[in-house]
Amino acid sequence: MSSPVSSLSASTRRATIIVLAVAALLLTLHASAQDTPLLSGGVGFFTDTKAGKTSYEPTIQPLLAAPIGSHLLIEGRATLVETFAPNGGDIPGYNHTHFIGNTYLQADYIASPYLTIVGGSFLTPFGTYNERLTPIWINNLQDGPLIGGIGLMSSASGLGGEVRGSAISRNKYSIDYTAYFSAQSGNVQFNSERSTGGRASLYLTDSRLEVGVSYGRLLQGTQENFYGTHVWWEPKDTAFRLRSEYAHGQHAQGYWVEADYRTEAFGGLDSWIGRIEPVFRMQQLFRINNLGSDNVASVNTERADFGLDYNLPHNTRIITSYARQFASTGNRNIWETGIVYRFLFPTWKGK
Amino acid sequence: MSQSISIRSLVSIVLLSALTTPLLALQTQAPTQAPAPAATPAKQNTKVSSHKSGYGSDGERIFAQQCSRCHTAPDGFSPHISGTIVLHMRVRASLSQHDEQELLHFLNP
Numbered sequence: 001m002s003s004p005v006s007s008l009s010a011s012t013r014r015a016t017i018i019v020l021a022v023a024a025l026l027l028t029l030h031a032s033a034q035d036t037p038l039l040s041g042g043v044g045f046f047t048d049t050k051a052g053k054t055s056y057e058p059t060i061q062p063l064l065a066a067p068i069g070s071h072l073l074i075e076g077r078a079t080l081v082e083t084f085a086p087n088g089g090d091i092p093g094y095n096h097t098h099f100i101g102n103t104y105l106q107a108d109y110i111a112s113p114y115l116t117i118v119g120g121s122f123l124t125p126f127g128t129y130n131e132r133l134t135p136i137w138i139n140n141l142q143d144g145p146l147i148g149g150i151g152l153m154s155s156a157s158g159l160g161g162e163v164r165g166s167a168i169s170r171n172k173y174s175i176d177y178t179a180y181f182s183a184q185s186g187n188v189q190f191n192s193e194r195s196t197g198g199r200a201s202l203y204l205t206d207s208r209l210e211v212g213v214s215y216g217r218l219l220q221g222t223q224e225n226f227y228g229t230h231v232w233w234e235p236k237d238t239a240f241r242l243r244s245e246y247a248h249g250q251h252a253q254g255y256w257v258e259a260d261y262r263t264e265a266f267g268g269l270d271s272w273i274g275r276i277e278p279v280f281r282m283q284q285l286f287r288i289n290n291l292g293s294d295n296v297a298s299v300n301t302e303r304a305d306f307g308l309d310y311n312l313p314h315n316t317r318i319i320t321s322y323a324r325q326f327a328s329t330g331n332r333n334i335w336e337t338g339i340v341y342r343f344l345f346p347t348w349k350g351k
Numbered sequence: 352m353s354q355s356i357s358i359r360s361l362v363s364i365v366l367l368s369a370l371t372t373p374l375l376a377l378q379t380q381a382p383t384q385a386p387a388p389a390a391t392p393a394k395q396n397t398k399v400s401s402h403k404s405g406y407g408s409d410g411e412r413i414f415a416q417q418c419s420r421c422h423t424a425p426d427g428f429s430p431h432i433s434g435t436i437v438l439h440m441r442v443r444a445s446l447s448q449h450d451e452q453e454l455l456h457f458l459n460p
Contacts, residue, residue, distance in 0.1 A: 033430070033431060033434075034430065034431060034432070034433045034434030034435070034455070034459060035432075035434040035435050035438070036429075036431040036432050036435060037432075037435060038432040038435045038436065038439075065435055065436075065438075065439040066435075067434070067435050067438050070438075073435075073438050073439060073442060075439060075442070108442045110438075110441070110442075113447065113448035116441075116442055116445075118442070131443070132421045132443075133421070137422075138421060138422045164442070164445055165445055166445050166446060166447040166448075166450075169447035169449060169450065174447065176445035177445070178445070201445075205416050208416065208420075210420070232420060234419070234420055241420070311423065313426065314426055315425055315426050342425065344425050344428050344432070344436075345428070345429060345432070346429050346431045346432045349431065
């Protein structure tokens with residue numbers, strides 16, 4: 001019979017050590033008045049009806065950011081989801097599965113005004129969606145774009161190093177960049193592929209226009225290149241936002257364009273009408289061949305999403321949408337609703 | 352086997368306690384934090400992001416140009432984390448050092 005201690009799995013012991021180390025670090029840190037570590041994230045309840053079958057997904061996405069001095073930041077995000085989906089076939093009732101996963105866990109060292117060095121598990125910087133719009137408290141629609149798997153190297157996160165920062169920042173424009181190298185890892189929580197790549201963006205401040213290019217190269221198995229571009233535009237003095245991306249891989253390519261708007265005409269953004277946010281996303285995926293596995297649909301697919309979000313007070317948001325998806329494997333309607341609460345508070349009261 | 356379970360339970364309870372204690376403490380202190388001066392500007396920032404012309408400061412302009420591209424401003428937050436938020440967003444959004452300082456000044460005038 002094994003001893004009680006040895007009966008604890010290695011992963012449990014590792015997780016315990018990590019949590020205790022982080023807790024000890026947090027408890028011993030003497031943060032300044034504005035630099036208390038924060039706990040943020042979103043709590044959401046989502047429903048998803050596809051082809052007449054409804055699934056339910058209570059979700060928590062916690063985010064921790066803990067500065068150590070003025071140049072070092074430890075940050076991480078995780079996702080906890082419990083999915084209740086109907087049993088297949090003629091079996092009545094629901095089955096449920098759960099998922100707990102690290103999204104990223106990284107250390108950021110601000111080496112100079114133009115350079116930040118990142119080490120650890122980081123979000124793959126290809127396009128904009130993965131880094132900017134995956135938090136549930138930010139995204140306008142529940143589902144990611146059809147081309148979401150292109151350029152993200154399967155796991156959407158890398159394990160290794162990254163450099164990033166603002167190369168040039170002027171009143172009229174700014175240029176930012178990021179470049180990374182990731183090693184291969186089969187660890188469940190830090191899964192990644194050996195790859196490299198980067199992104200550069202130009203932002204014109206007067207016209208509120210951002211254009212950027214991305215590049216990624218898979219360095220294991222069949223080595224492949226991925227290219228991407230993005231255009232974001234938020235016209236000045238409006239609450240209109242246009243976001244778009246195009247991505248090209250050796251096996252598939254496609255684009256998405258998303259627009260959302262809130263009116264200020266009836267008492268401003270905080271009026272009950274101003275809190276309504278219509279959203280539209282159009283997207284197409286073109287399959288070039290099926291020789292590789294790139295985590296996107298295996299056939300040409302088109303989809304139009306019509307969303308209607310409502311921004312409640314106190315950081316709460318209702319997200320609803322209807323989508324029609326067209327593919328040779330079958331057309332279908334997708335109805336989605338959800339409510340998300342965003343939390344943001346210090347881990348303890350600072351000095 | 353039962354010992355193993357009890358040790359796991361003990362570890363779980365300790366970890367749960369360690370994580371919830373600061374939250375409970377925070378909850379207790381919430382009334383004193385609520386009227387903190389910097390919490391009010393943070394709420395006002397939501398209105399800044401309502402895209403009115405003419406910004407009062409560089410920080411206000413930077414907030415409207417950079418932050419609201421991705422998200423709306425939170426309704427309010429403790430002044431104790433304003434530096435952490437700005438540092439976090441400097442990395443996430445690749446803000447310049449100048450932008451970071453102006454934003455911090457805007458959030459904590």
